[in-house]
Amino acid sequence: MNKRINLVIGLMTLCTGFLLGLQFYWNYAAYQSSVRVFKSDINDALDKAVNHLMDLRRDEFAAQYKTWLADTNLVVVTAHYDARSASTQFILQDKHPVEERSPFYIGFDYKKRITAITPDAKAFFIDKFIESLLANDLKNGSSYYYTEKLGDLLSTVYKNDRLNIKRLESIYRQELRKRDIYDNFDLKFTRYVFKKWSTPNEPLSGYNYSTRRFKYGFHHPLIGINAYFINPNLIFFRKMKWVIISSLLLVAITIGCYTYTVKTMLSQKKLARLKDDFVNNMTHELKTPVATISVAAEAIQDFNLSKTSADEYLGIIRYQASNLTNLIDQILKSILNDQGIASFNRQQICLTDAIKNCIHQYQPQLQAKTATLNVVLPTEELYITGDTIHIGNVLANLLDNAIKYGSEQPVISIEVNVINDWVHINFCNDGPGIPAEYADKVFEKFFRVSTGNTHNVKGYGLGLSYARTVVQQHGGSLTLTSANKATIFTIKLPLATHEIGQRIVS
Incomplete structure (x- = not known):
């Protein structure tokens, strides 16, 4: 192609x-x-x-x-x-x-x-x-x-x-x-x-x-x-004015059509390459849970296992099935966003509680990586208007990335600041960083920073695209800065109400 x-x-x-x-x-x-x-x-x-x-x-x-x-x-x-x-x-x-x-x-x-x-x-x-x-x-x-x-x-x-x-x-x-x-x-x-x-x-x-x-x-x-x-x-x-005007108009139309067509074709070429990378990565990611489920199922069927061992294998199957479900959910959400039929159940969200819940859900991953987490939250509760599930998914995506792409024992910071009527949420990790030329590309669908043919970190190139779309549809922005081996994702959302003051949680 x-x-x-x-x-x-x-x-x-x-x-x-x-x-x-x-x-x-x-x-x-x-x-x-x-x-x-x-x-x-x-x-x-x-x-x-x-x-x-x-x-x-x-x-x-x-x-x-x-x-x-x-x-x-x-x-x-x-x-x-x-x-x-x-x-x-x-x-x-x-x-x-x-x-x-x-x-x-x-x-x-x-x-x-x-x-x-x-x-x-x-x-x-x-x-x-x-x-x-x-x-x-x-x-x-x-x-x-x-x-x-x-x-x-x-x-x-x-x-x-x-x-x-x-x-x-x-x-x-x-x-x-x-x-x-x-x-x-x-x-x-x-x-x-x-x-x-x-x-x-x-x-x-x-x-x-x-x-x-x-x-x-x-x-x-x-x-x-x-x-x-x-x-x-x-x-x-x-x-010659009418000859020149008509000629310039024709030249402008020709160049405009040429530029638009080439840009479209290059976008299609880029999209095709990204989709190929996505399929290759997806194939690699699907093999592990499918193979694990298959082996666990065969063990339960072919061996006379104790209840403890059977429960252990069943836990493995449930965990891998959960990974597959999560992948399917991300793909479906991406399709819904592309079709413009994503809907939000908007309500008052306590942002500090949403961040605490996200941290609680990722305690096993944080412990497995021996990660250090520093959290700076306001002393008073902050509220935004939005969809609880989607905002929770955005926070989870950013924390998950901070864990996966950090150092071997990552140091992660979550800091919340209030500036005027806006809340700024910073997710910072001490990983290798993202090159400047990829600062905007990481938010494109299917895009992943090139690491050759290795797939040390699981991912599908959908999370950040989904996160930015959700934040923008909530009237905010999601940006990336990367310098001195520190990667910072900043969420900016309009506040419903806010109070000044901070407390440190570590």
């Missing part, structure tokens, strides 16, 4: 480890996916932010260009209807040309036939000129000299344009929020020098991630812009 349990635990451990490894791999893959999405998002957002800022600047350039076209001190706009092209021919030239050059001619389909420029026609021309010609120039970052003055002005605007880093940060932040990214960032720019960027495109010291470099500008040298992020892990975890 133990080999089967070990095999099952091994297979469960392997399967659980595989499931946990699969979960960790899945989370790692999800993390890597979040990193890839994050890198893609921050690059896409910066690309759109730079383009949006440049579009805003183009609109501003176009608005300024409109003012130049409308300025009669700067340029002159004339118009007439051209019958051959069936369109209105507009003529644009500087008012004060620096050098001799031909005017700029362009035809637009104006709704009216005119022979001279009108305010309405000029407004139509300016809007159409910006829409059809200048928009394309601004998009390409070129400066076409429709007139000398207009070309110079637009080239100067291009050259004087400066990157507004605060404005770009605001636009970029809005783009990031659309992608559920709220992490702090820094924007850095680099000028274009000799057909290459003056700084490498890689994260700076102290930053974890960097975007690609995006170009901004309408003239050379252009500006390269990067966004740097210090620690975007919070972004990853926020995006």
